[in-house]
Amino acid sequence: MRVRLIQHTPEPLRTLYVAARTCYSPAGPLSIEEATREKMESLIEKVFISGHESILEHVSFTFGIEGVSRALTHQLVRHRIASFSQQSQRYVKIEEGVVVPPSIKRSREAMELFQKGIDHAWEIYRGLLEMGIKKEDARFILPNATPSSIVMTMNLRELIHTSGLRLCFRAQWEIRMLFTYIKREVKKVDRFLADFLQPRCIHLGYCPEKKTCGLRPLKREVIKDD
Numbered sequence: 001m002r003v004r005l006i007q008h009t010p011e012p013l014r015t016l017y018v019a020a021r022t023c024y025s026p027a028g029p030l031s032i033e034e035a036t037r038e039k040m041e042s043l044i045e046k047v048f049i050s051g052h053e054s055i056l057e058h059v060s061f062t063f064g065i066e067g068v069s070r071a072l073t074h075q076l077v078r079h080r081i082a083s084f085s086q087q088s089q090r091y092v093k094i095e096e097g098v099v100v101p102p103s104i105k106r107s108r109e110a111m112e113l114f115q116k117g118i119d120h121a122w123e124i125y126r127g128l129l130e131m132g133i134k135k136e137d138a139r140f141i142l143p144n145a146t147p148s149s150i151v152m153t154m155n156l157r158e159l160i161h162t163s164g165l166r167l168c169f170r171a172q173w174e175i176r177m178l179f180t181y182i183k184r185e186v187k188k189v190d191r192f193l194a195d196f197l198q199p200r201c202i203h204l205g206y207c208p209e210k211k212t213c214g215l216r217p218l219k220r221e222v223i224k225d226d
Protein backbone atom coordinates (compact mmCIF):
# COMPACT_ATOMS: atom_id res chain seq x y z
CA MET A 1 0.00 0.00 0.00
CA ARG A 2 1.33 3.44 -0.93
CA VAL A 3 -0.33 6.64 0.29
CA ARG A 4 0.78 10.19 -0.49
CA LEU A 5 -0.78 13.54 0.20
CA ILE A 6 -1.00 15.14 -3.25
CA GLN A 7 -2.51 18.48 -2.30
CA HIS A 8 -4.09 20.33 0.60
CA THR A 9 -5.62 23.69 1.38
CA PRO A 10 -2.77 26.20 1.80
CA GLU A 11 -2.31 27.49 5.36
CA PRO A 12 -4.91 25.12 6.79
CA LEU A 13 -4.69 26.40 10.37
CA ARG A 14 -5.09 30.04 9.34
CA THR A 15 -7.98 29.11 7.05
CA LEU A 16 -9.81 27.37 9.90
CA TYR A 17 -9.05 30.25 12.25
CA VAL A 18 -10.42 32.85 9.84
CA ALA A 19 -13.57 30.77 9.36
CA ALA A 20 -14.08 30.41 13.10
CA ARG A 21 -13.24 34.05 13.97
CA THR A 22 -15.64 35.27 11.30
CA CYS A 23 -18.49 33.70 13.28
CA TYR A 24 -17.61 35.50 16.49
CA SER A 25 -16.02 38.78 15.40
CA PRO A 26 -17.42 42.14 14.24
CA ALA A 27 -14.61 42.13 11.63
CA GLY A 28 -15.23 40.39 8.31
CA PRO A 29 -13.03 37.53 7.11
CA LEU A 30 -10.89 39.89 5.04
CA SER A 31 -9.83 41.88 8.10
CA ILE A 32 -9.38 39.14 10.70
CA GLU A 33 -6.19 39.93 12.59
CA GLU A 34 -3.02 37.80 12.49
CA ALA A 35 -2.86 35.47 15.48
CA THR A 36 -0.26 33.33 17.17
CA ARG A 37 -0.32 29.60 16.50
CA GLU A 38 -1.36 29.05 20.12
CA LYS A 39 -4.36 31.36 19.75
CA MET A 40 -5.41 29.73 16.47
CA GLU A 41 -5.17 26.22 17.92
CA SER A 42 -7.09 27.22 21.03
CA LEU A 43 -10.02 28.66 19.06
CA ILE A 44 -10.16 25.72 16.65
CA GLU A 45 -10.15 23.23 19.53
CA LYS A 46 -12.93 25.13 21.34
CA VAL A 47 -15.06 25.27 18.23
CA PHE A 48 -14.53 21.53 17.58
CA ILE A 49 -15.42 20.56 21.16
CA SER A 50 -18.56 22.73 21.00
CA GLY A 51 -19.74 20.74 17.96
CA HIS A 52 -19.51 23.71 15.57
CA GLU A 53 -17.79 21.41 13.10
CA SER A 54 -18.81 23.09 9.83
CA ILE A 55 -15.73 25.34 10.05
CA LEU A 56 -13.63 22.21 9.48
CA GLU A 57 -15.07 21.91 5.97
CA HIS A 58 -12.96 24.82 4.72
CA VAL A 59 -9.81 22.69 4.67
CA SER A 60 -9.43 19.68 2.45
CA PHE A 61 -6.80 17.06 1.64
CA THR A 62 -6.23 15.04 -1.55
CA PHE A 63 -4.52 11.66 -1.26
CA GLY A 64 -3.07 9.36 -3.92
CA ILE A 65 -3.60 5.76 -2.86
CA GLU A 66 -2.05 2.73 -4.63
CA GLY A 67 -1.82 -1.00 -4.07
CA VAL A 68 -4.99 -1.40 -2.02
CA SER A 69 -7.54 -4.14 -2.63
CA ARG A 70 -10.90 -3.71 -4.29
CA ALA A 71 -12.32 -4.95 -0.96
CA LEU A 72 -10.85 -1.82 0.64
CA THR A 73 -11.95 0.66 -2.04
CA HIS A 74 -15.49 -0.72 -1.85
CA GLN A 75 -15.59 0.21 1.84
CA LEU A 76 -13.86 3.54 1.27
CA VAL A 77 -16.26 4.86 -1.35
CA ARG A 78 -19.18 4.30 1.03
CA HIS A 79 -18.08 7.58 2.62
CA ARG A 80 -20.27 10.03 0.75
CA ILE A 81 -18.85 13.40 1.79
CA ALA A 82 -15.72 12.91 -0.31
CA SER A 83 -14.58 12.83 -3.93
CA PHE A 84 -13.05 9.74 -5.51
CA SER A 85 -11.40 8.87 -8.84
CA GLN A 86 -10.57 5.18 -9.17
CA GLN A 87 -8.66 3.21 -11.78
CA SER A 88 -11.22 1.79 -14.19
CA GLN A 89 -11.51 -1.94 -14.75
CA ARG A 90 -13.58 -1.16 -17.86
CA TYR A 91 -10.83 0.71 -19.65
CA VAL A 92 -7.61 -0.56 -18.08
CA LYS A 93 -6.29 -4.08 -18.63
CA ILE A 94 -5.65 -5.02 -15.03
CA GLU A 95 -2.10 -6.12 -14.27
CA GLU A 96 -1.79 -9.30 -12.28
CA GLY A 97 -1.32 -8.69 -8.60
CA VAL A 98 -2.88 -9.49 -5.29
CA VAL A 99 -3.35 -8.02 -1.81
CA VAL A 100 -2.95 -10.84 0.72
CA PRO A 101 -4.49 -10.54 4.20
CA PRO A 102 -1.93 -11.21 6.97
CA SER A 103 -4.10 -14.01 8.43
CA ILE A 104 -3.76 -15.89 5.13
CA LYS A 105 -0.07 -15.01 4.69
CA ARG A 106 0.70 -16.46 8.13
CA SER A 107 -0.61 -19.92 7.24
CA ARG A 108 1.19 -21.90 4.53
CA GLU A 109 -1.86 -24.03 3.92
CA ALA A 110 -4.23 -21.05 3.66
CA MET A 111 -1.76 -19.22 1.41
CA GLU A 112 -1.54 -22.17 -0.97
CA LEU A 113 -5.32 -22.43 -1.23
CA PHE A 114 -5.70 -18.66 -1.67
CA GLN A 115 -2.98 -18.49 -4.34
CA LYS A 116 -4.62 -21.36 -6.23
CA GLY A 117 -7.89 -19.41 -6.43
CA ILE A 118 -6.14 -16.20 -7.44
CA ASP A 119 -4.06 -17.91 -10.16
CA HIS A 120 -7.19 -19.55 -11.53
CA ALA A 121 -9.08 -16.23 -11.62
CA TRP A 122 -6.22 -14.54 -13.50
CA GLU A 123 -5.98 -17.42 -15.92
CA ILE A 124 -9.68 -17.06 -16.73
CA TYR A 125 -9.36 -13.23 -17.01
CA ARG A 126 -6.53 -13.58 -19.54
CA GLY A 127 -8.43 -16.32 -21.39
CA LEU A 128 -11.59 -14.21 -21.69
CA LEU A 129 -9.59 -11.24 -23.05
CA GLU A 130 -7.89 -13.52 -25.59
CA MET A 131 -11.35 -14.70 -26.72
CA GLY A 132 -12.21 -11.07 -27.45
CA ILE A 133 -14.41 -10.51 -24.40
CA LYS A 134 -14.34 -6.82 -23.42
CA LYS A 135 -12.36 -5.80 -20.33
CA GLU A 136 -15.59 -4.52 -18.77
CA ASP A 137 -16.99 -8.07 -18.86
CA ALA A 138 -13.80 -10.08 -18.27
CA ARG A 139 -13.32 -8.16 -15.01
CA PHE A 140 -16.32 -9.95 -13.49
CA ILE A 141 -13.99 -12.84 -12.63
CA LEU A 142 -11.47 -10.66 -10.76
CA PRO A 143 -11.24 -11.22 -7.01
CA ASN A 144 -11.71 -8.70 -4.18
CA ALA A 145 -7.95 -9.02 -3.63
CA THR A 146 -7.21 -7.28 -6.96
CA PRO A 147 -5.08 -4.19 -6.35
CA SER A 148 -6.50 -0.80 -7.24
CA SER A 149 -5.52 2.89 -7.28
CA ILE A 150 -7.70 5.73 -6.13
CA VAL A 151 -7.48 9.47 -5.55
CA MET A 152 -9.52 10.72 -2.60
CA THR A 153 -10.32 14.27 -1.54
CA MET A 154 -11.89 14.86 1.85
CA ASN A 155 -12.49 17.92 3.93
CA LEU A 156 -11.20 17.87 7.49
CA ARG A 157 -14.62 17.34 9.04
CA GLU A 158 -15.19 14.16 7.01
CA LEU A 159 -11.59 13.07 7.54
CA ILE A 160 -12.10 13.26 11.31
CA HIS A 161 -15.37 11.34 10.99
CA THR A 162 -13.94 8.59 8.75
CA SER A 163 -10.76 8.31 10.84
CA GLY A 164 -12.98 7.88 13.90
CA LEU A 165 -14.51 4.79 12.29
CA ARG A 166 -11.51 3.42 10.46
CA LEU A 167 -8.74 3.96 13.04
CA CYS A 168 -10.72 1.95 15.58
CA PHE A 169 -8.52 -0.93 16.74
CA ARG A 170 -11.38 -3.27 15.84
CA ALA A 171 -11.67 -1.88 12.28
CA GLN A 172 -10.82 -4.13 9.33
CA TRP A 173 -6.99 -4.34 9.07
CA GLU A 174 -6.45 -2.93 5.56
CA ILE A 175 -8.65 0.16 5.88
CA ARG A 176 -7.16 0.78 9.34
CA MET A 177 -3.70 0.65 7.76
CA LEU A 178 -4.83 3.13 5.10
CA PHE A 179 -6.06 5.63 7.68
CA THR A 180 -2.86 5.18 9.70
CA TYR A 181 -0.91 6.26 6.58
CA ILE A 182 -3.40 9.09 5.93
CA LYS A 183 -2.84 10.38 9.46
CA ARG A 184 0.93 10.14 8.95
CA GLU A 185 0.62 12.27 5.79
CA VAL A 186 -1.54 14.90 7.54
CA LYS A 187 0.98 14.97 10.40
CA LYS A 188 3.69 16.08 7.93
CA VAL A 189 1.56 19.16 7.19
CA ASP A 190 0.32 19.94 10.70
CA ARG A 191 0.68 17.85 13.87
CA PHE A 192 -2.14 19.71 15.63
CA LEU A 193 -4.64 18.88 12.87
CA ALA A 194 -3.43 15.26 12.64
CA ASP A 195 -4.20 14.86 16.36
CA PHE A 196 -7.92 15.20 15.55
CA LEU A 197 -7.66 11.96 13.53
CA GLN A 198 -8.30 9.42 16.29
CA PRO A 199 -10.47 6.35 16.86
CA ARG A 200 -13.89 7.81 17.69
CA CYS A 201 -13.78 6.45 21.26
CA ILE A 202 -11.08 9.04 22.01
CA HIS A 203 -13.44 11.92 21.13
CA LEU A 204 -16.49 10.21 22.68
CA GLY A 205 -14.80 9.14 25.92
CA TYR A 206 -16.33 5.66 25.61
CA CYS A 207 -16.35 2.71 23.21
CA PRO A 208 -19.54 2.57 21.12
CA GLU A 209 -18.82 -1.00 19.95
CA LYS A 210 -20.22 -4.19 21.52
CA LYS A 211 -16.76 -5.22 22.69
CA THR A 212 -14.02 -2.77 23.63
CA CYS A 213 -10.35 -3.17 22.73
CA GLY A 214 -9.65 -1.64 26.12
CA LEU A 215 -8.68 1.85 24.93
CA ARG A 216 -11.91 3.23 26.42
CA PRO A 217 -14.63 1.58 28.57
CA LEU A 218 -17.93 0.53 26.98
CA LYS A 219 -20.67 3.17 26.72
CA ARG A 220 -22.89 1.43 29.30
CA GLU A 221 -20.05 1.60 31.84
CA VAL A 222 -19.68 5.36 31.35
CA ILE A 223 -23.23 6.56 30.68
CA LYS A 224 -25.67 5.12 33.21
CA ASP A 225 -29.41 5.14 32.49
CA ASP A 226 -31.49 7.57 34.57
Ligand SMILES: Cc1cc2nc3c(=O)[nH]c(=O)nc-3n(C[C@H](O)[C@H](O)[C@H](O)COP(=O)(O)OP(=O)(O)OC[C@H]3O[C@@H](n4cnc5c(N)ncnc54)[C@H](O)[C@@H]3O)c2cc1C
Binds near residue numbers: 080081158162171
Ligand atom coordinates in the same frame (compact mmCIF):
# COMPACT_ATOMS: atom_id res chain seq x y z
C1 LIG B 1 -17.45 -1.31 11.55
C2 LIG B 1 -18.27 -1.05 10.32
C3 LIG B 1 -19.07 -2.05 9.83
C4 LIG B 1 -19.86 -1.82 8.69
N1 LIG B 1 -20.62 -2.83 8.21
C5 LIG B 1 -21.42 -2.63 7.13
C6 LIG B 1 -22.27 -3.66 6.62
O1 LIG B 1 -22.30 -4.76 7.12
N2 LIG B 1 -23.03 -3.39 5.53
C7 LIG B 1 -23.05 -2.14 4.95
O2 LIG B 1 -23.78 -1.95 3.98
N3 LIG B 1 -22.25 -1.16 5.39
C8 LIG B 1 -21.45 -1.35 6.47
N4 LIG B 1 -20.63 -0.35 6.91
C9 LIG B 1 -20.63 0.93 6.21
C10 LIG B 1 -21.44 1.99 6.98
O3 LIG B 1 -22.80 1.62 7.11
C11 LIG B 1 -21.37 3.35 6.27
O4 LIG B 1 -21.98 3.24 4.98
C12 LIG B 1 -19.96 3.83 6.06
O5 LIG B 1 -19.20 3.67 7.22
C13 LIG B 1 -20.00 5.32 5.66
O6 LIG B 1 -20.02 6.10 6.81
P1 LIG B 1 -21.18 7.12 7.24
O7 LIG B 1 -22.52 6.61 6.80
O8 LIG B 1 -20.99 7.48 8.66
O9 LIG B 1 -20.96 8.39 6.56
P2 LIG B 1 -20.36 9.25 5.37
O10 LIG B 1 -20.94 8.83 4.08
O11 LIG B 1 -18.90 9.26 5.55
O12 LIG B 1 -21.01 10.62 5.78
C14 LIG B 1 -20.59 11.35 6.95
C15 LIG B 1 -21.79 11.72 7.79
O13 LIG B 1 -22.63 12.57 7.02
C16 LIG B 1 -23.99 12.31 7.36
N5 LIG B 1 -24.68 11.80 6.17
C17 LIG B 1 -24.12 11.45 4.99
N6 LIG B 1 -25.06 11.09 4.11
C18 LIG B 1 -26.23 11.19 4.76
C19 LIG B 1 -27.58 10.93 4.39
N7 LIG B 1 -27.92 10.49 3.19
N8 LIG B 1 -28.54 11.17 5.30
C20 LIG B 1 -28.24 11.61 6.54
N9 LIG B 1 -26.99 11.86 6.97
C21 LIG B 1 -26.00 11.66 6.09
C22 LIG B 1 -23.99 11.26 8.49
O14 LIG B 1 -23.96 11.93 9.72
C23 LIG B 1 -22.66 10.57 8.26
O15 LIG B 1 -22.15 9.92 9.43
C24 LIG B 1 -19.83 -0.56 8.03
C25 LIG B 1 -18.99 0.44 8.54
C26 LIG B 1 -18.21 0.22 9.66
C27 LIG B 1 -17.31 1.32 10.17
